[in-house]
Amino acid sequence: MERFNNKKNLLSFLIAIPFFFGGFIPNETMMPAFRMKKIVLDAGHGGKDPGNLGARSKEKDINLAVTLLVGKYIKENMPDVEVIYTRDDDSFPALKDRPKLANNNKADLFVSIHSNSAPNKSAFGTETFVMGTKNFEANFDIVKKENSVILLEENHEAEYEGFDPASPESYMMFNLMSKANFSNSLSLADHIETQFRDRVGRKSRGVKQAPLWVLWTTSMPSVLVEVGFLSNSTEEQFLMTKEGKEYMASAIYRAIKDYKEQIEIN
Numbered sequence: 001m002e003r004f005n006n007k008k009n010l011l012s013f014l015i016a017i018p019f020f021f022g023g024f025i026p027n028e029t030m031m032p033a034f035r036m037k038k039i040v041l042d043a044g045h046g047g048k049d050p051g052n053l054g055a056r057s058k059e060k061d062i063n064l065a066v067t068l069l070v071g072k073y074i075k076e077n078m079p080d081v082e083v084i085y086t087r088d089d090d091s092f093p094a095l096k097d098r099p100k101l102a103n104n105n106k107a108d109l110f111v112s113i114h115s116n117s118a119p120n121k122s123a124f125g126t127e128t129f130v131m132g133t134k135n136f137e138a139n140f141d142i143v144k145k146e147n148s149v150i151l152l153e154e155n156h157e158a159e160y161e162g163f164d165p166a167s168p169e170s171y172m173m174f175n176l177m178s179k180a181n182f183s184n185s186l187s188l189a190d191h192i193e194t195q196f197r198d199r200v201g202r203k204s205r206g207v208k209q210a211p212l213w214v215l216w217t218t219s220m221p222s223v224l225v226e227v228g229f230l231s232n233s234t235e236e237q238f239l240m241t242k243e244g245k246e247y248m249a250s251a252i253y254r255a256i257k258d259y260k261e262q263i264e265i266n
């Protein structure tokens, strides 16, 4: 009987502990929880820069259509998140103005949407880039192509401090920067490739690192998504259809939603 009472007392004591110490443990109301409130969506290329050319499509048009759909899904399903587009028509924002728009607006996320191309017409699939230099030589063709839009801009030598997209030496400067947002960028990139592979049934070529100007100068987690190869006729055909664009956009939207839930818990 005595043992029973002791047990009971111990139990009451254990139950009471949270009430005694609860007041000393910082809770949610004391620590402002992070909320993802603003996203910049960047449709790659535009205007006089068509980007990659498929047999029947231009990269800038595919990018814009997919980007506008991602924005539409976010607006419809995440009313607390503001969407800002770097372009919502066939205009030509300078490469450096795209991350600048995200920085000036203090955005929580930057997502740049592109379509790929390769001399090997059989290459297909999706890939998502985060800023980094690991193994980037393997992707140097894409790096060169995506950065070389700078050359179309007037006064680019002064604006980009002599950076030459075609010269590997130019990329030495990227090594000097460390990105605090690297792990969050990686996490979003993983969510995107997982959605492409598991929910849309695309071939995922994986998450990769590359020194892309548009990702380098942002001060928030940032990724660049390649939704498929316009040089591959089957994939180009898929990306030209309404359903194809909707599938890819909803995959990116769901990845952003998963990422948002993940970082708002942590």
Ligand SMILES: [Zn+2]
Pocket: 044, 045, 051, 052, 059, 114, 115, 146
């Ligand atoms: Zn592109």
